[in-house]
Amino acid sequence: MKPASFKYYAPESLEEALRLKAQYGDEARILAGGQSLIPAMNFRIMQPAVLLDLNLLAELSYISTKDGKVLQLGAMTRLNEVEGDVVIADRVSLLHEALPYIAHPQIRNRGTVGGNIAHADPAAELPVVALAMDSRFRVQSTNGSHWINSEDFFRGYFETAIDSSEILVEIEMPFLEPCTGWAFLEVSRRPGDYAMAGIAAVITLDSNHICRKARLVYLNLSDAPLDAKQSADLLVGEMQSNELIMEVAIKASEEEIMPMGSLHATVNYQRHLARILTKRALKLAFGRAKQT
Numbered sequence: 001m002k003p004a005s006f007k008y009y010a011p012e013s014l015e016e017a018l019r020l021k022a023q024y025g026d027e028a029r030i031l032a033g034g035q036s037l038i039p040a041m042n043f044r045i046m047q048p049a050v051l052l053d054l055n056l057l058a059e060l061s062y063i064s065t066k067d068g069k070v071l072q073l074g075a076m077t078r079l080n081e082v083e084g085d086v087v088i089a090d091r092v093s094l095l096h097e098a099l100p101y102i103a104h105p106q107i108r109n110r111g112t113v114g115g116n117i118a119h120a121d122p123a124a125e126l127p128v129v130a131l132a133m134d135s136r137f138r139v140q141s142t143n144g145s146h147w148i149n150s151e152d153f154f155r156g157y158f159e160t161a162i163d164s165s166e167i168l169v170e171i172e173m174p175f176l177e178p179c180t181g182w183a184f185l186e187v188s189r190r191p192g193d194y195a196m197a198g199i200a201a202v203i204t205l206d207s208n209h210i211c212r213k214a215r216l217v218y219l220n221l222s223d224a225p226l227d228a229k230q231s232a233d234l235l236v237g238e239m240q241s242n243e244l245i246m247e248v249a250i251k252a253s254e255e256e257i258m259p260m261g262s263l264h265a266t267v268n269y270q271r272h273l274a275r276i277l278t279k280r281a282l283k284l285a286f287g288r289a290k291q292t
């Protein structure tokens with residue numbers, strides 16, 4: 001298959017890219033790693049009139065930290081660079097743990113952090129991790145830049161709060177707090193496939209091992225990353241127990257998630273996966289929190 005015809009620009013500066021985005025608005029798509037956009041164009045699911053290729057913008061590709069507390073990722077940073085970063089492995093371990101689940105190494109060599117997030121596939125790993133970690137996203141237009149919290153960013157199937165004149169330029173993710181445990185788990189038919197269901201869990205304990213904060217975010221169990229707040233709230237103020245974990249797993253899988261079902265997994269099977277993954281993720285996260 002070949003894509004419909006389009007105009008192609010490869011701006012050499014962010015200013016030039018923003019000018020072109022302002023000029024073409026919705027008609028222009030950003031080309032980042034191209035791992036989702038190009039197949040969609042080849043199948044003519046997407047037919048943008050204009051492609052703005054950001055691959056010359058080295059200024060958007062970086063991994064840095066702020067105040068020793070926050071990870072900063074340029075939108076064009078390749079997924080494999082994030083996967084291999086030792087600071088991320090140590091301080092933002094949930095992100096490190098989720099990375100190998102994204103597609104295959106060849107795709108992670110080209111795919112970008114910004115592309116994965118801006119694409120907003122409900123079955124993608126980074127949006128789920130970003131929400132579980134309370135990340136924020138900096139979007140920029142010719143009028144300047146502003147931050148959008150992850151809670152306000154994902155709006156449904158392949159839909160985000162990025163305006164037609166804006167480009168996603170940076171992602172900030174706080175380091176894990178002390179006494180915090182994490183877990184990222186998912187189930188797919190084959191390694192590298194999009195998952196039928198997944199979960200990111202983050203648990204912070206006090207010095208008596210009582211849960212102070214909890215976050216449970218589900219993958220592919222709604223039209224966007226699903227933040228199961230009511231289920232997570234059951235954990236706060238409590239110590240780990242099998243009964244509590246079972247109660248949370250049942251509440252999340254029966255009451256909070258909104259699975260759509262697919263060719264590969266019925267709604268009932270997705271609920272079953274959610275229950276099992278919740279139990280496993282909570283045990284892992286509590287265990288890790290006690291060790292830190």
Ligand SMILES: Cc1cc2nc3c(=O)[nH]c(=O)nc-3n(C[C@H](O)[C@H](O)[C@H](O)COP(=O)(O)OP(=O)(O)OC[C@H]3O[C@@H](n4cnc5c(N)ncnc54)[C@H](O)[C@@H]3O)c2cc1C
Pocket residue numbers: 029030031032033034035036037038039075076101102103104107110111112113114115116118119123124125126162166167168169192193194195
């Ligand atoms: C076989 C296969 C399996 C895959 N499996 C998985 C998987 O299991 N999990 C997973 O998460 N992903 C998976 N992917 C998708 C892959 O991770 C992509 O790399 C990712 O979704 C998009 O990143 P990209 O940089 O390639 O973006 P592109 O394909 O270049 O762009 C994707 C979309 O985001 C927009 N965009 C990109 N960058 C920006 C920006 N800075 N600002 C605004 N808009 C922007 C584009 O205009 C486009 O609409 C798979 C892909 C393939 C081909």
